[in-house]
Amino acid sequence: MPSKTVLTIGILAHVDAGKTSITESLLHHSGATKSLGSVDKGSAITDGLSMEKSRGISIKASSVNFSWNNNLFQLVDTPGHIDFSAEVDRSLSILDGVILVVSAKEGVQAHTLNLWESLIERKLPVIIFFNKIDRAGVDIERVFLDFEKDLGAKLFALNYPDLSDPDEPKLLSFTNSGNHMDSAILDKSLENLAECDEAFLAQYLDGETSDLGQVLEKGKQTIKTGALYGAIFGSAKLGLGIEELLNSLSSLIPQEKNYLSTAAAKVFKVAFHEKKGRLAYIKLYGGILKSKDVIRSQELDKDIKINQIFKPHLGDLVQVSELHHGEIGAITTSDIVLSGGVLGSENLTDPYSKISKAILGVQVIAKDEKDYQKLGEALEILNIEDPLLDFNWFKEEKEFHLKILGPIQTEVLKENLEQRWAIEAEFHKPKVIYKETPSKSAEGYVRYWMPKPCWAIMTFLIEPAPLGSGVSFTSKVRTSDISNKYINEVKRAIPWSLKQGIHGYEVTDLSITLIEGSEHTVHSNPGDFLLATPMGVLRGLENAGTDLLEPMYAFEIKANQDLLGPVSSDLNQMNAQVDSTVFNADFFIIEGRVSVANAMNYSIKFNATTSGKGRLKLKLDGYKKTTTTDDKIRAYKGVSPLDESQWILHMRGAFKADER
Structure with missing residues (x-):
C-alpha cells in the first residue's frame, strides 16, 4: 500500500490565469522536476498536446504527481476554456480538493463563477491562489474584496504581497504582515473569522487580535471545516507563494478516510496513446487493482479484463503491476469503457454532474476524398475519447456530423485530425441543434403484415406535454391483444423512434400512448414490433405536426454604467428578454434570457464592446418554442420510417443504408 497519504487535487482557472504555470512551479519546487516548464516556451509537462503548447491553454485534463510533507499529490490540470467544460466536470468528480486560480490583474471572470458554483455544490475544499x-496595475484589495462580493465567499488571507517596490514584489507571511497588510484585507479576514468562530468573536469585539500567530491557527482550523476559504497571493512566474501553497495543500485539505474495501474505480478520461492504444484513466476508490484482474463494468453490465496498468509520471506513463486505493492510473482493457463509467460493484455515480449536451451541430468533410474512410475512423476514435461529440456517420449521404459546445472546439478538433492522423478536414459553420415537440394531439397507425412472416398492428396517440417534461409512454392495450414481450419491444423502440422527427431533430415533451393493436399467434416474430414502432410514432408526429424548440441561455452581464447604452442595444438586436437590471456603485448588472442562435458569438462582440472589462456569464437554460422556418429545418438522415417500404427492406436487411 502507498506509504504516503494520497490526495487528488484539481487546479481550475479561467483562461490565461496562469494555471499551467502554477502546476509547473509546484512540480519544480517540490523536486519532481529539475527544470521549470514554461507554457510560453512549449515545455510545460501538463500541456502534452502540441495544440496546448501552441495555444497556451489546457485542452484535455492531465494528471501529474509530486510529493510534499509525506503527502503524494495527484494534480489534475483541467481545461480553462468553456468549450472544454465537460472535461472539467468529469475531473471534479474524482477530486479531494481544489486550487482555484484567479489572475490578480483581471480578477473574477464569468468562467470563475461557473466553476465556483460547481465547487460549492460538491462541497469541495478550495484554496484560492491570486496569481500574477x-x-x-494590480489592485490586491479590489481583487480580494470583489471575489468575496461576486462569489459570496468568506476568505481568509494566508499571506500578503508587499508591492511597495513594483520592480521587486515580495510576500509576507500572515504573522509578519501586521504592519504592512492592507487594512481592508486584514480587517475582512478577521471579520470573516469572527463570524465563524464564537470564541474568536469575543476577542475580535474586545480588540484582542494582536497575536497574529494565534489568529492564523484559528483561521486554519476554520478553513478545515469549510466555513472559510484560504487565500494565497503569489506569482508563478517568480515562484512567489508556491511554498505557501504546497504547505496549505498538506495542512488544509482533509484526508480521505472512507476507502472502500473492494476494488472500485471511476473512469474520468479516455484517450488514445500512440504506442499504448486506448487508455482509460481511472481513480481507484478502494481495494487493489492488478493487471489481469477481472472487474465489473457497470456501463457495459459485464466483466472486463484489465490488461495493463500505467501511472502518470512527468508527462509520460510508467507501467506498474497494480494500483492502490486513492491512486490515479491509466488502464488498457478487453472492452471499450467510456468517460464517466464505473468499474466494480460500488455506487460511484456522480450526483452533481452538470455536463450539458452540446447544442451546436457541425458537419465535417475531408478535403481530399481519399481520406473519407480514414476521417470516419478517426472521428469514431475521438468520439470514444469524448462521447459528448455524439458522432454520427450517415453513410448513405457520406456525411459526418458532430455536436460541439463552441467554436474553439472545432479548431482543436481540426488540429487534432491533422496532427494525429494527417487528415485535412473542413468544418462547416456550426448550427444550433433544435428539438421538436408535437403541435397538437394526433394518432399514428401502422400495419406491418407484409412481406410475411410478420405481424404488428398498432395505433399510437401522440399528445403534447409541458415544456421540459420529456417523454412518457403508456400502453392501454390488453395483453391478450399484444403480449408483454412485444410491449417491451415497443418501449425499447420509443427513444430510437424520437431521434429524428419530421423536421430532422430529436422529439421531446410529448406523451405517447399505445391505444390499440394486435399480434398474430403464427406470423408475429421477435423484432416485428421493434421495426413497426418508429413507423407508427413518426406517422403520428406527421399528423400532429411539430413545433421547433430552440435552446436558451440565461445571461448575467456586469459592466460599467457608461456601457449600459451599447450593451442594451446589443440585447435589443438579439431579441433578448431582460428580467432585471440592478445598479451598484459604478456598475450595472442585467439578467435575462436569450436564444443560443442569437447569442452564439456574442462573447466576442461583448469583449470588444466593453474593451474586455465587462463580465458576461452564459448558462444553458432549457428550451422555448420558436418559429419554424425553412433555414431551421433539416432533412431526415438515413432511411425514414415514413418511407415504409424502404424502411422495412432496410430493417430486414435487404439493403444497408449505412453501407460505407
Missing part, C-alpha cells in the same frame, strides 16, 4: 501579483 507582479503585473503592473
